[in-house]
Amino acid sequence: MNTDAIRMNGIKKSYGAGATRVNVLNEVSLKVKKGEFVAVLGPSGSGKTTLMNIIGLIDTHDEGEYILDGEDLESKDENEYSEIRNRKIGFVFQKFNLITKYTALYNVALPLLLRGADRRQAEESAAKMLEKVGLADRKHYKPVELSGGQQQRVAIARALVGEANIILADEPTGALDTKTGQEIVEILKTLNKNGKTIVLITHDTNIAKQAGRIIHVRDGQVYEH
Amino acid sequence: MNLGEIFRSVLLNLQANKFRVFLTSLGIIIGSFTIIMVVGIGKGSEKAVADQYKRLSVETIMIRKARISSGGGGRQLTNEQAAQMKDLANVKAVGFTLGAQAGISYGSATENTSVLGVSESYQQMINLELASGNYLRDKDGEKRNKVALLGDNIAQLLFGEHLADVIGKTVTIKGRKYEVKGILKRVGDGVLGSDNGGGLPAGFGGGGSIDDSVFIPYEVAEKYIAGSRSSPMITVQAENINAVAPAIEEISEFIENKTGDSSSYSIMDAGSRLSTAQATAKTMSALLIAVATIVLVVGGIGIMNVLFVSVKERTREIGILKSIGAKRKDILREFLLESMLISIAGGMIGSGLSLVTLPLLKYLNLQAIPSTEGILLGLIFSVLTGTFFGYYPALKASKLKPIHALNYE
Numbered sequence: 017m018n019t020d021a022i023r024m025n026g027i028k029k030s031y032g033a034g035a036t037r038v039n040v041l042n043e044v045s046l047k048v049k050k051g052e053f054v055a056v057l058g059p060s061g062s063g064k065t066t067l068m069n070i071i072g073l074i075d076t077h078d079e080g081e082y083i084l085d086g087e088d089l090e091s092k093d094e095n096e097y098s099e100i101r102n103r104k105i106g107f108v109f110q111k112f113n114l115i116t117k118y119t120a121l122y123n124v125a126l127p128l129l130l131r132g133a134d135r136r137q138a139e140e141s142a143a144k145m146l147e148k149v150g151l152a153d154r155k156h157y158k159p160v161e162l163s164g165g166q167q168q169r170v171a172i173a174r175a176l177v178g179e180a181n182i183i184l185a186d187e188p189t190g191a192l193d194t195k196t197g198q199e200i201v202e203i204l205k206t207l208n209k210n211g212k213t214i215v216l217i218t219h220d221t222n223i224a225k226q227a228g229r230i231i232h233v234r235d236g237q238v239y240e241h
Numbered sequence: 242m243n244l245g246e247i248f249r250s251v252l253l254n255l256q257a258n259k260f261r262v263f264l265t266s267l268g269i270i271i272g273s274f275t276i277i278m279v280v281g282i283g284k285g286s287e288k289a290v291a292d293q294y295k296r297l298s299v300e301t302i303m304i305r306k307a308r309i310s311s312g313g314g315g316r317q318l319t320n321e322q323a324a325q326m327k328d329l330a331n332v333k334a335v336g337f338t339l340g341a342q343a344g345i346s347y348g349s350a351t352e353n354t355s356v357l358g359v360s361e362s363y364q365q366m367i368n369l370e371l372a373s374g375n376y377l378r379d380k381d382g383e384k385r386n387k388v389a390l391l392g393d394n395i396a397q398l399l400f401g402e403h404l405a406d407v408i409g410k411t412v413t414i415k416g417r418k419y420e421v422k423g424i425l426k427r428v429g430d431g432v433l434g435s436d437n438g439g440g441l442p443a444g445f446g447g448g449g450s451i452d453d454s455v456f457i458p459y460e461v462a463e464k465y466i467a468g469s470r471s472s473p474m475i476t477v478q479a480e481n482i483n484a485v486a487p488a489i490e491e492i493s494e495f496i497e498n499k500t501g502d503s504s505s506y507s508i509m510d511a512g513s514r515l516s517t518a519q520a521t522a523k524t525m526s527a528l529l530i531a532v533a534t535i536v537l538v539v540g541g542i543g544i545m546n547v548l549f550v551s552v553k554e555r556t557r558e559i560g561i562l563k564s565i566g567a568k569r570k571d572i573l574r575e576f577l578l579e580s581m582l583i584s585i586a587g588g589m590i591g592s593g594l595s596l597v598t599l600p601l602l603k604y605l606n607l608q609a610i611p612s613t614e615g616i617l618l619g620l621i622f623s624v625l626t627g628t629f630f631g632y633y634p635a636l637k638a639s640k641l642k643p644i645h646a647l648n649y650e
Binding site for chain 2: 069072074075094095098099101102103107109113114115117118126127129130131132134135174178
């Protein structure tokens with residue numbers, strides 16, 4: 017019986033080689049239970065974004081063991097990583113990372129389309145998700161026609177549409193004003209109440225405090241107290 | 242991602258960059274255009290060659306003084322000597338021709354055309370048929386009678402539509418007056434509709450169609466029309482098709498005996514001349530196709546370049562797509578499809594242009610025949626180029642690591 021969404025043991029990551037080699041993560045071990053809301057708090061350069069990228073499989077670790085949702089990620093290839101990202105993880109980035117030439121609706125539908133769903137189905141689900149984040153009337157807008165807060169809500173809808181259980185949010189409030197940022201945090205809290213595992217990366221203590229648990233990252237290592 | 246969606250996203254991209262897409266496809270447009278033109282011209286010239294030799298039967302053997310005589314040896318064969326070839330075992334008839342371009346006029350109408358001096362026997366060899374009047378006789382030549390047979394076109398150009406009472410009228414050729422002795426039957430508009438039918442064998446004073454030619458007695462042409470340096474072509478007809486090879490041997494021996502050097506004459510039968518000419522036309526085509534291929538390759542490199550730029554520009558987008566689950570093959574297909582679409586569109590535009598241009602070539606006196614073969618070749622080459630040169634940038638795009646792509650500014 018496995019109740020861990022994320023389990024990491026002795027994860028190491030460094031960039032560069034030789035004299036310029038920088039150890040970003042040094043023997044990081046970490047457990048996040050299913051349904052937890054965890055804030056990863058640390059100053060910039062602490063390695064928290066690298067940690068999140070490794071959790072989200074958009075970067076690879078050099079050493080250590082990583083088990084995501086009960087699946088050992090050792091010996092998986094890039095395509096399998098894509099598959100796992102698509103089905104198990106929803107990303108929310110600081111810079112929203114929406115594709116600007118597509119409408120909000122199509123952006124949200126993309127994870128389903130990438131799975132091979134047909135467009136009508138995908139857009140139907142996408143419309144429902146946009147409704148959930150309060151953007152039902154904006155679905156045909158392109159990202160540039162939306163405010164920052166609205167764009168971030170589109171990004172959240174995109175993270176949810178594939179029914180991923182783990183939401184990784186990397187400084188989701190970083191590009192927003194305090195009030196709008198708080199709105200986004202509220203949405204994340206609601207999602208957590210509905211059973212999603214949330215990993216929120218931030219350097220803002222006020223936001224971190226709202227999570228169920230805080231993990232500190234400093235100099236490539238994690239601390240908890 | 243299913244192909245329909247990839248297709249849609251590619252179209253969206255192309256639409257957003259219309260001008261760049263146009264510039265990119267320009268290389269392909271020109272390449273496929275060139276290929277189709279080249280195939281058309283190649284086919285046209287092959288047909289022209291075939292037409293030129295159509296009236297010569299395979300029993301025909303042509304003899305002419307080689308332009309560059311080897312070693313300067315050998316005397317010139319006189320026409321009297323050449324005429325004796327008729328007595329060779331395998332030879333049925335000997336004919337002479339000598340031609341040049343010359344002006345011909347009647348009243349105020351003047352035309353420049355090919356004027357051919359022919360012996361009596363030659364008229365039968367190429368099956369000249371009269372519409373009215375009489376053939377040229379050897380007697381006309383001996384007496385230096387200035388008489389002429391007119392091709393149908395030239396007769397119409399000089400006298401208009403009504404040719405009934407033209408016989409006996411006087412035309413001026415190169416300043417001398419000639420009596421019209423006969424009008425030839427039209428050969429151009431044959432029942433088969435061949436548009437360049439009735440061509441005269443190459444190597445003549447003008448080549449071209451019988452309809453556009455004027456025939457006068459050989460000796461008259463020798464005296465008044467041809468320059469002093471021009472040498473006649475002797476045409477020999479073998480008894481039958483099996484006699485061609487022995488006849489050539491006999492002729493060679495005959496010339497050797499009379500002049501001391503047979504190598505200063507080229508002796509060739511119609512069949513092998515035809516195949517040589519066809520081979521030349523084919524070589525020409527192959528050469529032009531090589532040129533077209535180079536154009537396409539350059540076009541392909543253009544596509545590759547633009548695609549690399551496109552991949553760079555869309556690196557972030559690729560990163561985003563990968564982070565939400567796009568696989569390598571999704572990205573590869575997207576960029577490959579983009580390049581293929583550009584090249585297919587280019588190929589089609591090129592084909593369209595060539596179809597418009599090919600018929601215009603006749604104004605340049607080039608015969609070109611549009612063919613499905615050419616168009617297919619053009620399209621296939623465009624698509625191949627697009628696919629080949631699109632593959633590498635697409636592969637590079639698909640191999641981008643999500644982390645690097647996402648952080649690309």
